[in-house]
Amino acid sequence: MSRSETLRLKQIKANLERRAIILDGIRAFFKKEGFLEVETPLLVPQAAPEQFIAPFTVNGWFLSTSPEMHMKRLLAAGYGSVFQITHCFRKGERGRLHNPEFTMLEWYRVDADYQQIIDDTERLVQAVAGDLGPGTTISYQGQDIDLARPWPRTTVSKAFRKSADWDPVLRLDPERFDLDLVDKVMPGFSNNRPTVLMDYPAANASMARLKPGDRKVAERAEVFIGGLELANAYTELTDAAELEKRFRKVIEETGDSEGHRPLPGRFLKAMADLPACSGIALGVDRLVMLLCDAAAIDEVVAFPRELA
Amino acid sequence: MSIEISEVNRNTKLLIDGVPFAVEDVNFVKPGKGRAIYRIRMRNLFDGVAKEITYHSGDRVEEVSIVAHDMQYLYEEGDHRVFMDTESYEQHPVSKDLLGNKAQFLKESMIVSAVMMGTRIIGVDLPKFVELKVVESAVSTRTDTVTAQMKAVRVETGATVNVPTFVKEGDTLKIDTRTGTYVERVTKK
Numbered sequence: 001m002s003r004s005e006t007l008r009l010k011q012i013k014a015n016l017e018r019r020a021i022i023l024d025g026i027r028a029f030f031k032k033e034g035f036l037e038v039e040t041p042l043l044v045p046q047a048a049p050e051q052f053i054a055p056f057t058v059n060g061w062f063l064s065t066s067p068e069m070h071m072k073r074l075l076a077a078g079y080g081s082v083f084q085i086t087h088c089f090r091k092g093e094r095g096r097l098h099n100p101e102f103t104m105l106e107w108y109r110v111d112a113d114y115q116q117i118i119d120d121t122e123r124l125v126q127a128v129a130g131d132l133g134p135g136t137t138i139s140y141q142g143q144d145i146d147l148a149r150p151w152p153r154t155t156v157s158k159a160f161r162k163s164a165d166w167d168p169v170l171r172l173d174p175e176r177f178d179l180d181l182v183d184k185v186m187p188g189f190s191n192n193r194p195t196v197l198m199d200y201p202a203a204n205a206s207m208a209r210l211k212p213g214d215r216k217v218a219e220r221a222e223v224f225i226g227g228l229e230l231a232n233a234y235t236e237l238t239d240a241a242e243l244e245k246r247f248r249k250v251i252e253e254t255g256d257s258e259g260h261r262p263l264p265g266r267f268l269k270a271m272a273d274l275p276a277c278s279g280i281a282l283g284v285d286r287l288v289m290l291l292c293d294a295a296a297i298d299e300v301v302a303f304p305r306e307l308a
Numbered sequence: 309m310s311i312e313i314s315e316v317n318r319n320t321k322l323l324i325d326g327v328p329f330a331v332e333d334v335n336f337v338k339p340g341k342g343r344a345i346y347r348i349r350m351r352n353l354f355d356g357v358a359k360e361i362t363y364h365s366g367d368r369v370e371e372v373s374i375v376a377h378d379m380q381y382l383y384e385e386g387d388h389r390v391f392m393d394t395e396s397y398e399q400h401p402v403s404k405d406l407l408g409n410k411a412q413f414l415k416e417s418m419i420v421s422a423v424m425m426g427t428r429i430i431g432v433d434l435p436k437f438v439e440l441k442v443v444e445s446a447v448s449t450r451t452d453t454v455t456a457q458m459k460a461v462r463v464e465t466g467a468t469v470n471v472p473t474f475v476k477e478g479d480t481l482k483i484d485t486r487t488g489t490y491v492e493r494v495t496k497k
Contacts, residue, residue: 052343052365092314092344092365095336175364178342206341222340232340 005307015292015300018132022288023085025128026105030083033120035107038082040070042089046264049250050206054091056100063089066281067106068207069267072236075108075277076270083107085284096296097228099304103284110277113235114208114219117278118196121223121231122149125194125287132291140226140293143191147225151194156217159197163188169216172201186224194225207243208234223282226290233280240271311371313346313363321353321425323372324361328353328425330374338365353423353430372425376433379422381414389414391422391432402429410434412467413485434485439494440464445477 027037047055047062048069055062064070067086074082088104109117126147129138136148157169164180166173189195198221202210205218219235237243244263251261288300298304316322320331329350338344344365351358353374363369379391379400388401389411400422404411406429413434414420423431440463447460447468458470461477469483471490482491 050341052338052341093336093338095334095338098336098338175343178339179345179362181339181342182337182345204341229340 008307009302012299012302015288015294016302018292019288019300021131022128022291023284025131026085026124026284029124029127030107033081035081035083035109036079038071038074038079038084040064040067040074040084040086042087044070046262046267048207048264048267049247049254049261051250051254056089056091065090067104068279068281069264071106071108071279072274073267073270075110075275076273078275081107081109081277094305097286097289099285099297099301101305102297102301105282105284105287106279108236108277108279110275112276112278114198114221114233114278117233117280118151118153118221118223119149121233121280121282122147122151122194124282125225128287129291138291138293140290141295143226145192145194145226147194151196151223152190153196153198155199156197156201157199159185159188168201169199172203174203177201177204186227186229189224189227191226194223194230197222197224205237205246206234207237207246209237209239228286228290229283230286230290231280231282233278235278236274236276238271238274238276240268240274243271244268309371309373310368313348313367313369314344314365316346316348316369316371321372321374322348322350323370323425328372328374328430332358353425374423374425374430376421376423379420379432381416381418381420383416391420391429393422394419400429402432406430407432409488410485413438413440413465413483413488415440415465436485437482437491438485439480439482440467442471442475442477442479442481445475 042064043058044062044064047065053065055065066088067084071082071084085103085105087101089101091100093100109120126136126149129147137144137146157167160166160168164184168177199211199217200220202216202218205220208218208220211217211219221233222229223231247263285297285300289297292300294300316331316334318331318334322329322331329352331348331350333349335347336344346363347360348363349358349360378394380394382390382392387404389407390399390401392399410432421433422429442461443464444462447462457472459473460468461471461475462468469490471481475493480494482494484491
């Protein structure tokens with residue numbers, strides 16, 4: 001074993017020990033809540049059509065970018081509320097907060113909407129943080145963050161008006177949206193409290209349903225803590241025809257440049273039976289970073305890409 | 309060669325409006341469902357000035373091959389100095405402007421490292437230290453202050469160097485080419 005590898009692994013050992021406690025805490029939380037832990041394949045025949053998420057290809061198959069479609073097939077079969085901790089693979093995503101292979105916690109609660117799944121998230125993070133120390137205040141990168149629930153909520157419309165002087169819900173400029181989110185809106189969030197950003201423009205709905213009574217926005221929420229984008233939640237769209245329409249639009253827009261991106265037929269077929277539910281995907285590495293006061297994902301992953 | 313912005317890393321050299329840049333840092337930011345944003349910090353290889361440019365996923369940039377070749381200094385010719393690639397034996401004239409102050413320490417048959425963009429030399433790195441013989445031990449200069457401990461001498465390449473007073477004509481000196489300063493007197497072999 002090389003000296004630098006031994007040194008590095010020794011340096012991050014305390015973080016990886018905390019990581020193990022966090023994983024135990026997550027499982028304990030969901031078992032207590034009556035969720036079934038499931039496993040879905042990493043090697044898949046189709047990746048979910050997403051405009052800005054590129055899959056790795058393996059002999060004409062794909063490495064899973066998200067367990068969403070398979071978990072929803074279980075939901076459609078009547079499994080009830082389910083959760084999973086799994087690896088996801090996203091090509092080209094590498095940086096201080098990104099590794100192309102990362103760990104995702106994803107859960108679905110039946111008969112719930114995005115408000116309830118955000119409530120789950122608050123209780124989960126508070127419980128897991130509680131396993132590591134007393135109180136609800138953590139210290140991350142020099143800032144004290146109070147995790148006590150409920151977490152402050154804002155909407156995309158309000159947050160952009162406040163920090164970026166425009167309202168993406170009225171008229172969406174997709175390129176400016178991502179840039180302003182990163183450069184203006186996120187820095188405008190509290191340093192000492194989590195932020196739940198809710199009600200994304202309908203065009204950014206992805207697989208979320210549109211808000212009943214205000215179809216300009218989707219019931220999609222993201223959780224930000226300490227400058228980290230931690231989780232993305234939907235009240236799930238259960239309209240199979242609408243979902244297929246959205247998928248076709250993405251496939252058209254991405255121009256199929258990554259090779260083969262067929263419509264996920266089995267998934268779409270199952271959607272006719274998807275019960276009312278809400279789901280969320282939470283970046284486990286980011287949660288571990290937060291609870292280890294780690295600035296980079298490499299400090300909480302034993303073997304990031306360049307060292308794998 | 310045109311490459312995707314996602315392929316750029318810390319070793320990449322980019323050509324922007326005809327100017328080569330060395331990438332020093334890639335800051336990757338991406339909202340989960342959104343576009344990737346690449347903030348690339350790079351240094352202009354001509355003037356050394358650093359800057360940052362923001363790119364988005366799907367953007368393409370021009371990668372340029374920049375490699376160092378060992379070259380031997382041959383001779384002076386007008387406004388140029390002529391070097392020869394020690395592998396291909398091709399000769400390359402390099403303008404004195406490009407060489408700047410380094411030119412005054414070039415000695416015939418000295419091996420230098422020439423930084424090449426395609427077939428064009430864009431920089432020449434001398435060895436950090438060169439050994440040069442003193443040809444004139446008492447040079448009066450208007451710019452250099454002659455102190456009690458230091459005096460100016462001229463070395464075989466024509467450069468003027470400040471040295472301790474004990475240095476004599478015929479001595480060989482070790483000179484730091486980055487600063488142009490005297491390091492030590494080399495004892496004769």
